[in-house]
Amino acid sequence: MANIVDLWYQTLIENNIATKEEISLVCSINGQNEESFLDIVYSRTGFRSWEQLESDGYYVPTEFLY
Numbered sequence: 001m002a003n004i005v006d007l008w009y010q011t012l013i014e015n016n017i018a019t020k021e022e023i024s025l026v027c028s029i030n031g032q033n034e035e036s037f038l039d040i041v042y043s044r045t046g047f048r049s050w051e052q053l054e055s056d057g058y059y060v061p062t063e064f065l066y
Helices: 004-014 020-030 034-045 050-055
Strands: none
Touching: 004 020, 004 034, 020 034, 034 050
8 A cells, every 4th residue: 555645646646636746846845745735735735734635536546635
């Protein structure tokens, strides 16, 4: 199974929320952590959680939902 960072990365790419280059830039500055990935989600969609993203019809792995 993929690690959680890979899942965050794949989720943003597959949902066309960010490009590989954009994710790389943010993570090189802020680190590869959930906060960085959610910052990208917020800047692109206005949503602050995986649950909000999923409720708007985006694909979000069940591992992210709590």
